[in-house]
């Protein structure tokens with residue numbers, strides 16, 4: 001199938017959490033932020049799940065580096081996010097992916113702002129393969145995914161993730177949202193290999209993994 005080359009980028013605690021049970025998710029150091037913005041600038045699209053918008057209200061721009069701003073893509077099957085979220089600041093470069101069953105009336109605010117909307121059929125959540133193929137068709141050939149844990153898991157499970165870049169920060173939360181949250185889905189037995197390891201800001205470690213399984217070939 002045609003789908004974007006996809007990299008998950010995430011910063012986690014030593015115990016694998018990307019946010020605490022109180023919602024704290026400030027885990028990056030300066031070098032990690034720069035790496036994140038650099039990868040955004042190399043990507044055609046940056047994707048997040050609905051809860052990440054609700055918790056962090058991110059801008060998903062490349063303001064720390066010189067480079068283009070990619071499409072900002074929000075996956076929100078039940079339409080929990082608001083058209084006023086910061087991620088939609090440049091509507092022409094924003095995409096809302098939602099369920100085909102969401103009424104046009106509920107989408108009025110998004111349409112008025114000129115935000116691109118992809119309505120995708122439901123299949124254990126949204127049909128990930130349909131979503132990826134349609135994103136490819138609007139020009140997203142390289143996709144960066146920035147969480148949260150439920151979106152990361154559903155993409156990995158669907159076989160559409162090529163690399164995982166994870167930065168391990170020198171913190172432990174003990175509870176919270178993990179980098180991969182299986183939610184309603186069955187367990188998987190994903191297999192990875194290490195592509196590179198580097199030290200950031202002395203106490204943070206970035207590991208780049210390639211995904212061996214599960215994976216649907218590109219084309």
Ligand SMILES: NC(=O)c1ccc[n+]([C@@H]2O[C@H](COP(=O)([O-])OP(=O)(O)OC[C@H]3O[C@@H](n4cnc5c(N)ncnc54)[C@H](OP(=O)(O)O)[C@@H]3O)[C@@H](O)[C@H]2O)c1
Nearest residue numbers: 011019025049050051052077078125126147148149150151
């Ligand atoms: N440290 C970091 O690097 C980092 C990065 C990003 C986020 N975070 C943190 O992660 C937390 C959010 O993570 P999360 O796991 O709760 O939420 P999430 O992955 O951001 O969003 C989950 C929502 O995305 C939608 N979704 C995901 N996969 C779907 C699929 N296959 N089909 C349909 N809908 C799908 C669902 O929305 P519906 O419920 O509408 O169906 C689901 O509830 C936040 O606290 C944030 O701060 C941390």
